[in-house]
Amino acid sequence: MPANSKHIAILCNQLAGSGRAVLLTERISSELVNRKISFTVHTDDWPDDFEGYADVWIIGGDGTLNYFINKYKELKLPLVIFNGGTGNDFHWFLYGEINFEKQIETVLAVVPRPIDIGKCNDRLFINGVGIGFEGEVARELTGKKKRAGKTSFMITVLKKIFSYQSKTYQITTDGKSFARKKYLIIDINNGSRAGGGFHVAPLASVSDGLFDLVVIEALRPIKRLRWLPVIEKGKHLMLPFVNYSTVKKILIESDDLIKFHLDGEYYSTDNIEIEIISNKFLVRY
Numbered sequence: 001m002p003a004n005s006k007h008i009a010i011l012c013n014q015l016a017g018s019g020r021a022v023l024l025t026e027r028i029s030s031e032l033v034n035r036k037i038s039f040t041v042h043t044d045d046w047p048d049d050f051e052g053y054a055d056v057w058i059i060g061g062d063g064t065l066n067y068f069i070n071k072y073k074e075l076k077l078p079l080v081i082f083n084g085g086t087g088n089d090f091h092w093f094l095y096g097e098i099n100f101e102k103q104i105e106t107v108l109a110v111v112p113r114p115i116d117i118g119k120c121n122d123r124l125f126i127n128g129v130g131i132g133f134e135g136e137v138a139r140e141l142t143g144k145k146k147r148a149g150k151t152s153f154m155i156t157v158l159k160k161i162f163s164y165q166s167k168t169y170q171i172t173t174d175g176k177s178f179a180r181k182k183y184l185i186i187d188i189n190n191g192s193r194a195g196g197g198f199h200v201a202p203l204a205s206v207s208d209g210l211f212d213l214v215v216i217e218a219l220r221p222i223k224r225l226r227w228l229p230v231i232e233k234g235k236h237l238m239l240p241f242v243n244y245s246t247v248k249k250i251l252i253e254s255d256d257l258i259k260f261h262l263d264g265e266y267y268s269t270d271n272i273e274i275e276i277i278s279n280k281f282l283v284r285y
Contacts, residue, residue, distance in 0.1 A: 006037055006038065006054040006055060006108075007038040007039065007040070007052060007053055007054055008032070008037065008038070008039040008040075008053065008054065008055045008056070008057055009039070009040055009042060009047070009050050009053040009055070009056045009057065010025060010028065010029070010039055010040065010041045010042065010057045010059065011042050011046055011056065011057070011058050011059065011060075011068065012025040012041060012042070012043045012059045012060070012084070013059065013060035013061075013064040013067075013084065013085075014043050014044070016059070016060035016061050016063070016064050016084045016085045016086070017060070017061060017084050017085045017086055018086075020084050020085070021059045021060050021061075021064075021084030021085065022043075024059055024082055024083075024084045024100060025041060025043075025059050025084070027100060028057070028059070028082065028100055028104065029041060031100070031101060031104055032104070035104075035108075037108075039057075040053075046071070050072075050075065050077055053077060054077070054078075055077060055078045055079070055080060055284070056072075056075070056077050056078070056079050056080070057079075057080040057081075057082065058079060058080070058081050058082065059082045059084040060082075060084045060085050061083075061084065061085010061086050061087055061088055061091075061264070062085060062087055062088065062089055062090050062126070062127050062263045062264045063085065063263060063264050063265050064084070064085060065081065065090060065126050065127070065263060066123075066124075066125060066126060066127075066262060066263035066264075066265060069117060069124045069125075069126055069280075069281065070123060070124050073124065075281070076282065077282070078112035078282045078283065078284050079112075079281055079282065079283045079284070080103075080107045080283070080284050080285075081094060081095075081283065081285075082100060082103065083095075086196060087153075087194075087195065087196035087197070087264060088196070089127055089191060089193040089194050089195070089196065089197075089264075090126055090127040090191045090193075090263075092193055093127070093191035093192050093193055093204070093206070094206070094283065094285040095285055106284075106285075107284040107285070110284050110285070111284075112282040112283060112284045113207065113282065113283060113284075113285065114207065114278075114279035114280070114281070114282055114283075115206045115207060115279070115280065115281055115282075115283050116190060116206055116207060116208070116209060116210075116276055116277060116278050116279065116280060117190060117276075117277050117280045117281065118188065118190055118211065118274055118275070118276055118277065119274065119275050119276075119277055120188075120262055120272060120273075120274045121269065121272060121273055121274075123262060123267075124277075124280075125190070125262045125263050126190060126191070126263055127189075127190055127191040127193075127194065127263045127264075128187060128188060128189040128190055128191055128194050128200070128201070128263065129187070129188040129260055129261065129262055129272075129274060130185065130186075130187050130188075130194060130200075130260060130261045131169070131185070131186040131187075131188075131252060131258060131259070131260040131272070132166065132167060132169070132183055132184055132185050132186055132259075132260075133160065133164050133166075133184050133185050134185055134187070134194070134195070134260070134261055135258070135259030135260040135261055135266070135267075135268075136160055136164050136259055137153070137156050137157055137160055137195075137261075138259070138260070138261035138264065138265070138266040139259050139266045139268075140156045140159075140160065141153060141156055141266070142266045153195060153196055157195075157228070161221055161224045161225055161228065162221045162225075164184075166182040166183060166184050166218035166219075167182060167183070167254060167256045167258075168180065168181060168182050168183075168254060168255065168256070169181075169182075169183050169186060169252055169253065169254045169258075170251075170252070170253040170254070171183075171186065171215065171250065171251070171252055172250070172251040172253075173213060173245065173247040173249065173250050173251075174247050174248055174249055178215065178243070181217075181218075182217075182218040183215055183216065183217055183218060184216045184217060184218050184219055184224070185214070185215070185216040186213075186214075186215050186216075186252060187200050187201065187212075187213070187214040187215075187216075188211050188212075188213055188250055188274050189201035189204050189211060189212040189213070189214065190204065190206060190211060190212075190276075191204055191206065192204040192212075192234070194264070195264075197232065198231060198232045199231075199232065199233060199234030200214055200231065200234070201214055201234075202234035202237070203237070203244075207279075208246075209248070209276055209278040210246040210247065210248060210276060211246065211247050211248070211250070211274070211276055212244070212245075212246055213243075213244070213245050213246070213247050213250065214236075214237070214242065214243075214244055215242070215243040215244075216231075216236075216241060216242050216243075217241040217242075217243075219241060227239070248275065248276050249273075249274065249275045249276070250272075250273075250274040250275075251271070251272070251273050251274075252271065252272040252273075252274075253271050254270075254271075257269075257270070258270065258271070258272055260272065
């Protein structure tokens, strides 16, 4: 399809990235004008449907993506994702370190590919679910991270390393049960990265019909501190207190309230059922 035959819907989350999304939208718009590509920017009110559009370009972070896929669950148009948020983990997973000019050049030339997403209870997610320690960090950050970004995140992580008490969970995956005991982290990953740069699932694929499940056993605070940089670099999968597997379905049960993040946004519930939905959306990357 010739570039100038497209009409693109650009969805900007004005609150994302402390203004980063708005600035990026202006720069992308200018680039499309220079390329003589037709587009419409939507900020305050996103449309109910995308009739007349060829692509939908989303400018925001992982939370913006989560809102989008739950609002437009049946959308069949190709998507493009730009890093307008704070962490931008799923964007990094698809595009790596890339500037917006190069990304525009790339996405205008490639054929869209299907990607998997997940369903957690009644809500869809695109990047991942983090239970336990990560859920507590997300709870603490609610209302803060959009103001302070990764600095606030790292301060909270370091604080919780010493104060968080691991909870007891029963984990069942594709009919296989883990021992009912205390776990520090339970990560269900579609993408490879979370927390604005932690490579929690370095082997993840968005097109294999499987989640990468990373379960970390309860650790004392000094060991948490020691191994945090290893987890950040994605070098942890072979550690003796880490269980790594690929799965399609997961059931998490606990006597305690389960605190978790869904694409970085905090939630809590009694039990969690998660399943993969293969080839749900088309993305240019």
